[in-house]
Every structure is written in C-alpha cells, then in structure tokens.
Amino acid sequence: FSLGELNTAIGGLLERLNQKPFKKLPGSRRSAFETIDQPALQPLPEHPYVYAEWKKVRVHIDYHVEVEGHYYSVPYQLVKHQxxxxxxxxxxECFHTNQRVASHLRSPHK
Structure with missing residues (x-):
C-alpha cells in the first residue's frame, strides 16, 4: 500500500467516526465541533511561525560575538556588553536592551 492510499482509507474512517453519535451526550463529534469550536476559530497568521532560540553573549574586544563557533559583528560601542x-x-539577530543592533544570515558551515 502507498501512503496516499492509506490517507484515503483513514479519511473515510475519520469522517464516519466524526458522524457517529455520542453514547451519553446528544450529537456527534462533528456537531460538537460546529457549535463549540468552529465559531471560536480565527484565521491563520499571515507569516508562519519561526522557531527561535535565545542566548546571552558578551561582545569581544574585536566587536564580535561568538555563537556556536561562528563570529558575528556588532557595533563597536557595545564592546564588553552583554x-x-x-x-x-x-x-x-543581536539585541541590546531590547533593541536590535545587528542581524546576519546564519552560517551553516564551521
């Protein structure tokens, strides 16, 4: 079987499951979704979520910061600042007191 065939088979079973009436409550999964969840849904954001990690670094005397073995430049006035x-x-992206002071493309090579 292929993945496409599997997804098609699951789609049919999922539709059947969503229409099946509850045993102890009135309605089905589909009706509960349409009355409770669907009105509360909002549109997706314009831009997709981008995962990011935050680290604290100190600016070296040569006005560069080291991040995972790479060196990125920042304004020289920030020497010795965190x-x-x-x-x-x-x-x-480098931030000083919540202000972005530098932005660089991330280098994939060591």
Whole structure:
C-alpha cells in the first residue's frame, strides 16, 4: 500500500467516526465541533511561525560575538556588553536592551 492510499482509507474512517453519535451526550463529534469550536476559530497568521532560540553573549574586544563557533559583528560601542541573541534556522539577530543592533544570515558551515 502507498501512503496516499492509506490517507484515503483513514479519511473515510475519520469522517464516519466524526458522524457517529455520542453514547451519553446528544450529537456527534462533528456537531460538537460546529457549535463549540468552529465559531471560536480565527484565521491563520499571515507569516508562519519561526522557531527561535535565545542566548546571552558578551561582545569581544574585536566587536564580535561568538555563537556556536561562528563570529558575528556588532557595533563597536557595545564592546564588553552583554547581548541577547535570537537564533533561527536562517538568521542571527543581536539585541541590546531590547533593541536590535545587528542581524546576519546564519552560517551553516564551521
């Protein structure tokens, strides 16, 4: 069997399960969804969620911060200050007192 065939078979069974009446309550899963959950749903956000990690780093004397073996530059005025770094799969953003002071493409190579 292929994954597509499996998904088709599950879809039919899922529809049947959602229409099946409850044993001790009135209605079914489908009717409960339509009366309780569906009115509360909101549209999806415009931009997809991006997972990020936050780290604290200190600016070196050469005005660079080290993040996972890579060095990223920041303004020289921040030497010896502590910054917060937001790491995503593609970017490295540096923040000082909740202000973004630098943004770089994240390097995938050591």
């Amino acid at each position: 910054l917060e770094v937001r790491l995503t799969a593609k970017t490295v």
